[in-house]
Amino acid sequence: MMNVWAGEVGVGLPSQALRATSTVVRGGQARLFQLVEGDRMSISDPEGRQPAYLYVLQPESPLRGLPERPAPGLVAALADCPGAEPALAARYASVARGVSLFPAHAPAGISLTLEALAPVLCLLAAPGAAMAPEAQDTPTDILVCVAPAEPRDGEVPPPLAPDMVLDHRIKAATASAYTVKAGDYIQIIDVDGRQCSDFLAFDANALARGEEYDLDPTTTRTLMGSSFSGPGLHSKYFDSRMQPLVEVIQDTVGRHDTFLLACTAKYYEDMGYPGHSNCTENFNRVLAKHGVAERKGWPAINFFYNTIVGADDRISMDEPWSRPGDYVLLRALTDLVCASSSCADDIDPANAWDPTDIHVRVYDGALCHFAKGNAHRMTRDAEPRLSRESGFHPRTAALTRKFTDYRGFWLADCYAGSGPIEEYWACRERAVVIDLSALRKFEVTGPDVEDLLQLAVPRNVRKLAQGQVVYTAFCYEHGGMLDDGTIFRLGSHNFRVVCGDDATGVWLRELAETHGLKAWVRNSSDQLHNLAVQGPKSRDILASIVVTSPAHATLAELRWFRFTIGRIAGLPVVVSRTGYTGELGYEVWCHPNDAPAVWDAIMAAGAPDGLTPMGLLALDMVRIEAGLVFAGFDFSDDTDPFEAGIGFTVPKEKPDPYVGDAAIARRRAHPHRQLVGLDIAGNEPIGHGDGIFVGRAQVGVVTSATRSPILGKTIALARLDVSLAAPGTRVEIGKLDGQQKRITATVVRFPHYDPDKTRVRAEAPAALAEAGMAAATEAASVLADDPRGAANRSG
Numbered sequence: 001m002m003n004v005w006a007g008e009v010g011v012g013l014p015s016q017a018l019r020a021t022s023t024v025v026r027g028g029q030a031r032l033f034q035l036v037e038g039d040r041m042s043i044s045d046p047e048g049r050q051p052a053y054l055y056v057l058q059p060e061s062p063l064r065g066l067p068e069r070p071a072p073g074l075v076a077a078l079a080d081c082p083g084a085e086p087a088l089a090a091r092y093a094s095v096a097r098g099v100s101l102f103p104a105h106a107p108a109g110i111s112l113t114l115e116a117l118a119p120v121l122c123l124l125a126a127p128g129a130a131m132a133p134e135a136q137d138t139p140t141d142i143l144v145c146v147a148p149a150e151p152r153d154g155e156v157p158p159p160l161a162p163d164m165v166l167d168h169r170i171k172a173a174t175a176s177a178y179t180v181k182a183g184d185y186i187q188i189i190d191v192d193g194r195q196c197s198d199f200l201a202f203d204a205n206a207l208a209r210g211e212e213y214d215l216d217p218t219t220t221r222t223l224m225g226s227s228f229s230g231p232g233l234h235s236k237y238f239d240s241r242m243q244p245l246v247e248v249i250q251d252t253v254g255r256h257d258t259f260l261l262a263c264t265a266k267y268y269e270d271m272g273y274p275g276h277s278n279c280t281e282n283f284n285r286v287l288a289k290h291g292v293a294e295r296k297g298w299p300a301i302n303f304f305y306n307t308i309v310g311a312d313d314r315i316s317m318d319e320p321w322s323r324p325g326d327y328v329l330l331r332a333l334t335d336l337v338c339a340s341s342s343c344a345d346d347i348d349p350a351n352a353w354d355p356t357d358i359h360v361r362v363y364d365g366a367l368c369h370f371a372k373g374n375a376h377r378m379t380r381d382a383e384p385r386l387s388r389e390s391g392f393h394p395r396t397a398a399l400t401r402k403f404t405d406y407r408g409f410w411l412a413d414c415y416a417g418s419g420p421i422e423e424y425w426a427c428r429e430r431a432v433v434i435d436l437s438a439l440r441k442f443e444v445t446g447p448d449v450e451d452l453l454q455l456a457v458p459r460n461v462r463k464l465a466q467g468q469v470v471y472t473a474f475c476y477e478h479g480g481m482l483d484d485g486t487i488f489r490l491g492s493h494n495f496r497v498v499c500g501d502d503a504t505g506v507w508l509r510e511l512a513e514t515h516g517l518k519a520w521v522r523n524s525s526d527q528l529h530n531l532a533v534q535g536p537k538s539r540d541i542l543a544s545i546v547v548t549s550p551a552h553a554t555l556a557e558l559r560w561f562r563f564t565i566g567r568i569a570g571l572p573v574v575v576s577r578t579g580y581t582g583e584l585g586y587e588v589w590c591h592p593n594d595a596p597a598v599w600d601a602i603m604a605a606g607a608p609d610g611l612t613p614m615g616l617l618a619l620d621m622v623r624i625e626a627g628l629v630f631a632g633f634d635f636s637d638d639t640d641p642f643e644a645g646i647g648f649t650v651p652k653e654k655p656d657p658y659v660g661d662a663a664i665a666r667r668r669a670h671p672h673r674q675l676v677g678l679d680i681a682g683n684e685p686i687g688h689g690d691g692i693f694v695g696r697a698q699v700g701v702v703t704s705a706t707r708s709p710i711l712g713k714t715i716a717l718a719r720l721d722v723s724l725a726a727p728g729t730r731v732e733i734g735k736l737d738g739q740q741k742r743i744t745a746t747v748v749r750f751p752h753y754d755p756d757k758t759r760v761r762a763e764a765p766a767a768l769a770e771a772g773m774a775a776a777t778e779a780a781s782v783l784a785d786d787p788r789g790a791a792n793r794s795g
Helices: 074-079 086-092 204-208 217-224 265-270 279-290 420-429 449-456 502-514 538-543 592-609 616-625 661-669 766-784 787-794
Strands: 022-025 029-035 040-045 053-056 097-100 110-116 120-126 142-147 164-170 175-180 185-190 197-203 236-238 244-251 257-261 299-303 306-309 315-318 327-332 336-341 358-363 373-376 403-406 409-412 432-435 440-445 469-475 481-491 494-499 520-523 529-534 546-548 563-568 571-576 585-590 673-680 691-694 697-708 713-721 730-735 741-748
Touching: 022 029, 022 120, 029 142, 053 074, 074 086, 074 120, 120 142, 164 175, 175 279, 175 358, 185 197, 197 204, 197 244, 197 279, 204 336, 217 236, 217 257, 257 306, 279 336, 336 358, 420 432, 420 616, 432 592, 440 449, 440 502, 449 494, 449 502, 481 502, 494 502, 502 520, 529 538, 529 592, 538 585, 538 592, 563 592, 571 592, 585 592, 616 697, 616 713, 673 697, 673 730, 697 730, 713 741
Parallel strands: 244 373
Antiparallel strands: 022 142, 029 120, 040 110, 040 142, 053 097, 053 120, 164 358, 175 336, 185 327, 185 358, 197 299, 197 336, 236 244, 244 327, 257 299, 306 315, 403 409, 432 529, 440 494, 440 520, 469 481, 481 494, 529 585, 546 563, 563 571, 571 585, 673 713, 673 741, 691 697, 691 730, 697 713, 730 741
């Protein structure tokens, strides 16, 4: 079994050392490993060029396969590992002997395997300092896989915290009842993976009075607005009195069933298995001592149960998505009597045909606090990673509680002091700041990097000048889009790709390997967070605080799709004239550690001009008005750039071949669908996925829609058959079943707002440009005495 253990070095004691079969040591961190005789430890660097040092923390060296490359001392190595406990260095410095596992400038995918000849405690460090925004020395992950000498099934990850009040194993096909105090945390762990666990909870105080108030499916669905049996979880679960009993804090799976019945005797009888063990009868037995009456079936939260509601409205099932060590963490909102099962089903895919154990831990809520989050995996084999906060989160969290888990980051939907409509008008009339740190960033470097990107995208990357940015599509061989994003040219052999999906970096890396290109693609998403400053006043605001050296453009000089290197409040930043609003705007890129101070400086500078934070809800309005496309809505892997409305990213002629060029040429010559703008008659709500009809025939689909405040009407982006894409064409949007209700719409020029993009192209007034030059000259003497300024000048 591939048990994932998720502890970071911090406890610093061998008794609590990580012991796993598959895990990640993140760049800038370190982890302890306890091996036994015969264990084989495979270590790989998937992105290349990441230092990896292994230290044996005992006098002997019982590891076969260690290279003969000395590593820096343990103290020095851990100094570059912010995630490591400093006491580790003092504890083991006198006995630790280290080796450097990989050579300098190691290629992506390099690996080696070690074998333990005796029990051994070792520490693996992946050192890496904070990356400056103009640099490309990002620390990256090291992957570790331990193949045990003997099977170690049934192991669970280390506790999330030491303050446990219950640590209990539920054997396969059984159930257990337990009590939980208000505020305590309940962790339900799938020990071996793909095993369902039904969960029940009762108000303990009401139960003591002889009243049964348990989790109620109808009330919960109604209050939370979630559909029956949907993937994922409700954030809170209620009883029939509308009183919340539990809330979901963390979920490493993301797919469960909510409130189908726990398996019943009747189900097995109807399948021809009378007398089969079942969760309902197991619950009845363990809850009897708490005074709970028996039932023929228990509505339950079915953790890890993979049920699917099909388009035909039928419910089916498949194997769970959960993997060994996956869990759900709940918080009790009142005193509870709980019951958990290990589902007994072995006659269908519900438990992958083989019931296994479930483990329950309860943590003292008075001593513990856990951040909320859902797990995301970069690839299907990656370690799950819980939702994280951007560097700007300390500031945004002080202004709102309305956050969305967007691609693994908590980003604000809107702000309490304004709201989406006010934020929208601030963007159109003044200026806003938007935390967009969830964008993925990749440092693409090496002698063949230009060849790699020239092969990867339709754009002619060779024409990019240093300091220039280009927007592009990333396409598969069949012409469908993998992603869209921007490419920054930092130097002759130095580029930065900013996009929406982690898979794009993996794809680029695989492309380099397939074509034998010497180029590294390294993920810097956790080293570079970004704040968009957008709106008519954005240039004035930033020009007053961005300091650049004479070698770099001032804000006033910065042209559309260019970037400059400088400082805000003495902190290094990259500022690009890019955005996602259709307004004059910029993006400020900085290290997460500097993000709060950068936010403060920008907000202070913008206060006289009414600078306002803006969330994702208002951002969706402005980007639809401006015709800016969004992955999963306006394009997907069966959509080519022309069908996504970004055909301008595909030149008719390019001197070099690129991925998907033949398919894209074929699609260009024989287009079937086109992205258009629609004006909607009336005020009916229109949404993504609504069908577009002419008569009974569906001829297209709405990809994005919004009520436009500035245009005073509902507008949409839609993909239509090319025969109907001419402006002025009248179509109908189908609601209900697509036939019973129709809403008239008209094809219009696309995009709806500022179609000639005059606002984003607006040049600076001459007076401001002159002032910018003067400020740059004055700043030169300050930067000349500062090492970080010197680095900026050489950028």
